[in-house]
Amino acid sequence: MAETQVIERTEAGTTIRTGSNGQLITIPATLPILPIRNIVVFPGTVMPLNVGRQKSKNLLDEVMPGDKIVGVITQKNAEVEDPTQEELYGVGVACMILKLFKLPDGNQSIIVHGLTRYKLHAIEQNDPFARGRVEVLEDSLIETPSLDALLNSVRQQANRVIELSPNTPDEAAQVLNSITNPSALADFLAANLQADTTDKQLLLEELDVEKRLRMIAARIATQLDVLELQSKIQSQVKENIDKSQRRYYLQEQLKAIRKELGEGDQSGTGNEIEQLRQRLDAAKLPENVAKEANRELSRLESIPSASPEYGVIRTYLQIISELPWSVVTDDKLDLADAKKILDRDHFDLEKVKRRIIEYLAVRKLKPDGGGAILCFLGPPGVGKTSLGKSIAEAMGRTFIRVALGGVRDEADIRGHRRTYIGSMPGRIIAELRKAGTRNPVMMLDEIDKMSSDFRGDPASAMLEVLDPAQNSTFTDHYLDVPFDLSKVLFIATANTMDTVPGPLRDRMEVIEIPGYTNSDKLNIAKSYLVPRQLDVNGLTGKNVRFKDEALREIIESFTREAGVRSLERNIGSVARAIAAEVVGGRTDRVVVDREYVGKTLGPPRYEPELAQRTSVPGVATGLAYTPVGGEILFIEASRFAGKGGIMLTGQIGEVMKESATAAFTLLRSRADKLGIDPELLANSDVHIHVPAGAVPKDGPSAGVAMFTALASLMMNRPVHHDVAMTGEITLRGLVLPIGGLKEKTLAAKRAGIKQVIIPKRNEKDLPDIPEEVRNTLKFHFVENIDQVLAIALGPVKKAERAAKPKSSADRDHRGPANGKHAREAKPARTRIS
Numbered sequence: 001m002a003e004t005q006v007i008e009r010t011e012a013g014t015t016i017r018t019g020s021n022g023q024l025i026t027i028p029a030t031l032p033i034l035p036i037r038n039i040v041v042f043p044g045t046v047m048p049l050n051v052g053r054q055k056s057k058n059l060l061d062e063v064m065p066g067d068k069i070v071g072v073i074t075q076k077n078a079e080v081e082d083p084t085q086e087e088l089y090g091v092g093v094a095c096m097i098l099k100l101f102k103l104p105d106g107n108q109s110i111i112v113h114g115l116t117r118y119k120l121h122a123i124e125q126n127d128p129f130a131r132g133r134v135e136v137l138e139d140s141l142i143e144t145p146s147l148d149a150l151l152n153s154v155r156q157q158a159n160r161v162i163e164l165s166p167n168t169p170d171e172a173a174q175v176l177n178s179i180t181n182p183s184a185l186a187d188f189l190a191a192n193l194q195a196d197t198t199d200k201q202l203l204l205e206e207l208d209v210e211k212r213l214r215m216i217a218a219r220i221a222t223q224l225d226v227l228e229l230q231s232k233i234q235s236q237v238k239e240n241i242d243k244s245q246r247r248y249y250l251q252e253q254l255k256a257i258r259k260e261l262g263e264g265d266q267s268g269t270g271n272e273i274e275q276l277r278q279r280l281d282a283a284k285l286p287e288n289v290a291k292e293a294n295r296e297l298s299r300l301e302s303i304p305s306a307s308p309e310y311g312v313i314r315t316y317l318q319i320i321s322e323l324p325w326s327v328v329t330d331d332k333l334d335l336a337d338a339k340k341i342l343d344r345d346h347f348d349l350e351k352v353k354r355r356i357i358e359y360l361a362v363r364k365l366k367p368d369g370g371g372a373i374l375c376f377l378g379p380p381g382v383g384k385t386s387l388g389k390s391i392a393e394a395m396g397r398t399f400i401r402v403a404l405g406g407v408r409d410e411a412d413i414r415g416h417r418r419t420y421i422g423s424m425p426g427r428i429i430a431e432l433r434k435a436g437t438r439n440p441v442m443m444l445d446e447i448d449k450m451s452s453d454f455r456g457d458p459a460s461a462m463l464e465v466l467d468p469a470q471n472s473t474f475t476d477h478y479l480d481v482p483f484d485l486s487k488v489l490f491i492a493t494a495n496t497m498d499t500v501p502g503p504l505r506d507r508m509e510v511i512e513i514p515g516y517t518n519s520d521k522l523n524i525a526k527s528y529l530v531p532r533q534l535d536v537n538g539l540t541g542k543n544v545r546f547k548d549e550a551l552r553e554i555i556e557s558f559t560r561e562a563g564v565r566s567l568e569r570n571i572g573s574v575a576r577a578i579a580a581e582v583v584g585g586r587t588d589r590v591v592v593d594r595e596y597v598g599k600t601l602g603p604p605r606y607e608p609e610l611a612q613r614t615s616v617p618g619v620a621t622g623l624a625y626t627p628v629g630g631e632i633l634f635i636e637a638s639r640f641a642g643k644g645g646i647m648l649t650g651q652i653g654e655v656m657k658e659s660a661t662a663a664f665t666l667l668r669s670r671a672d673k674l675g676i677d678p679e680l681l682a683n684s685d686v687h688i689h690v691p692a693g694a695v696p697k698d699g700p701s702a703g704v705a706m707f708t709a710l711a712s713l714m715m716n717r718p719v720h721h722d723v724a725m726t727g728e729i730t731l732r733g734l735v736l737p738i739g740g741l742k743e744k745t746l747a748a749k750r751a752g753i754k755q756v757i758i759p760k761r762n763e764k765d766l767p768d769i770p771e772e773v774r775n776t777l778k779f780h781f782v783e784n785i786d787q788v789l790a791i792a793l794g795p796v797k798k799a800e801r802a803a804k805p806k807s808s809a810d811r812d813h814r815g816p817a818n819g820k821h822a823r824e825a826k827p828a829r830t831r832i833s
Helices: 054-063 145-164 171-178 182-192 197-205 209-261 269-282 287-302 308-322 335-345 350-365 384-395 427-435 458-465 502-506 518-536 548-557 565-583 594-601 654-669 678-682 703-715 741-750 760-768 771-776 785-792 798-802
Strands: 005-009 013-018 023-028 030-036 046-051 069-074 091-102 108-125 131-136 373-377 399-403 441-445 489-494 509-512 544-546 590-592 619-626 629-641 646-649 684-689 723-725 755-759 778-782
Touching: 013 108, 023 030, 023 069, 023 108, 030 046, 030 054, 030 108, 046 054, 054 069, 054 091, 054 108, 069 108, 091 131, 091 197, 145 171, 145 182, 145 209, 171 182, 182 197, 182 209, 197 209, 269 287, 269 308, 287 308, 335 350, 335 384, 350 384, 350 509, 373 384, 384 399, 384 441, 384 489, 399 427, 427 441, 458 502, 518 544, 518 548, 518 565, 544 548, 544 565, 548 565, 548 594, 565 590, 565 594, 590 594, 619 703, 619 741, 629 703, 629 741, 646 654, 654 678, 654 703, 678 684, 684 703, 703 723, 703 785, 723 785, 741 755, 741 760, 741 771, 755 760, 755 785, 760 778, 778 785
Parallel strands: 030 069, 373 489, 373 509, 399 441, 441 489, 544 590, 619 723, 646 684, 723 755, 755 778
Antiparallel strands: 005 013, 013 023, 030 131, 046 108, 069 091, 091 108, 108 131, 619 629, 629 684
């Protein structure tokens, strides 16, 4: 290949010298234009082109009898059948047709030789073929030392690519080394470069030879990196295959030698595979699972035992054979016996027990029915987990507990794919494998404590597990075959449904288990907790007797909870003290009374302070619902000189802040009606504080209590100390309904409240409240804030009305939500809902 040189330019055309023989060729100023698709022709290259379009055939008919020079140019969009000038690139190559072949299908093939670059200025004719006005372009070449270095570098890279490319002809290296002209070398490499049409067109349009070479060098370097990596991988694969083949060949020889010596198959591989086949047959696999297992077993037979994959397949088949595909426990459907077991282990919980009896009745009428999916919702310590064990015993099923607290990886539920080292099935399949039956009672404990991160969302994986329409074909990633979960009785437990996604919540039948009243706790302590703790600590009824007054003292003065866990811990503390006395030599029977409890457990941890807390204006008692049960909250308000602003403290959330602002606005709008001096409001700032500042609080239902506290402060009328309230307020003074009424009223009773103010629209929820609480508390159902103030506020304190209002520093509105010293601050957010 030699450099193309422009000799003369005229209006008729441009004369160039090309080729090693210095042949002169005239390129007409107007050339027949031959559009091509998905290919770029470079000067100095010889290339075949297929011609099928009619206009292109017309062009060949015209030029073949003449000078055979055409203007080859690439079109931008290969789909266009008849491209316009805008659909063609601006630079093409003038080519001479060396040969024409007519094909049997009517198309034609030509071999062209690229002569020189040209720029297409305009299409002057479209029929019967395109003809355009062109300008021959010249390369820009300045010989410098850097150009020489670049030439050597590109030539070395190209030779290395030829070495690594198996399909490159041997003559390619000879042609490459024979090209000395920089421009010709660049065009030769560009024509043979592995690049798309756009990249090659950019190289064609670049007239600066050094820049063109640098662009080519960058692309060759990328191609060379890929080829070297492929070569390295192929070498490694070949080496591994050679090693495996050699090992297999030697093992086969060793087997043959041992067989001749009469030593038999010492490796044990044959026996192991036969044992696996027997275990798979005994498992009575479903047809589709058996098909997959037999396929893996066939692979295992053909793989050397030393291969890493041998161990992976063997473990997989062992797990398949150990799963209870057809093992089912017979249900005990004796309803009377089931009710006896449930009553033996749990006090009250009639709603839950009734639902279990209903489930057993349905199973008796329809034995082939699917499993139920229940969710026990309630505070800690009310017996959700132990209730699951009793249900399993009542039904005669195996009990499985799956702890979901803190689970944040989807693979914990669905398992890991076998492509990972050390992969295993998920928790569901793993527990069924341990249980040995496909219809256990599976307790999904703390389902509300799952979270998600970059590894996936386990709650989403639970959707298939807990969907009766889908779990019959649950597919664990490790097994990769469906397993039927429809016979499993799933029981989930949760403290709150706020953190459970809606789709997951929709798949479960939620059964609420409320907190216990003090009377319930007394019965539970006498019937369950005391006997259990005496047994745990090596005592009997002959050693000790708990009086009712002692148990009441523990319940009222040492616990403040919805469940009975703390109660059982305190009973255990007393039992251990008695055990120490017995070991120390005491022989008489210990009678545990109120004095013995005080001596053993120390001073009371919780004392009611309602009368003292609300003896001054500006303090109201609210009711709150938390994941651990109901609580009472004291809303404190204080006034000091200012400009009508409001300050909020106590780690309260955004919704609760908005409730406080709404309450203050409502108070100012009703100042005249309530007899409050507007100037007093305008010249005072108000501080609202909710004690127990370490506990986050949020929710809208503290609005009534906040308004009452503000009204009490500004009207100088204290709130009745035995009244608690809950409800959301509007700027019109309406009281809207709230949730968690049962838990809130239980908390009110535990705290010694006598009267409860609740929204009128919550009156329908009254039957859900335990009868003992309904008989103890007086309920006031209100529709607006005027009714609230009429019930909640006491008479005006005349002595304090005449006195100058004290500052917040002079008033004592202290006191935590949970007793005198708030020793047990809960980390969970308190929701005033």
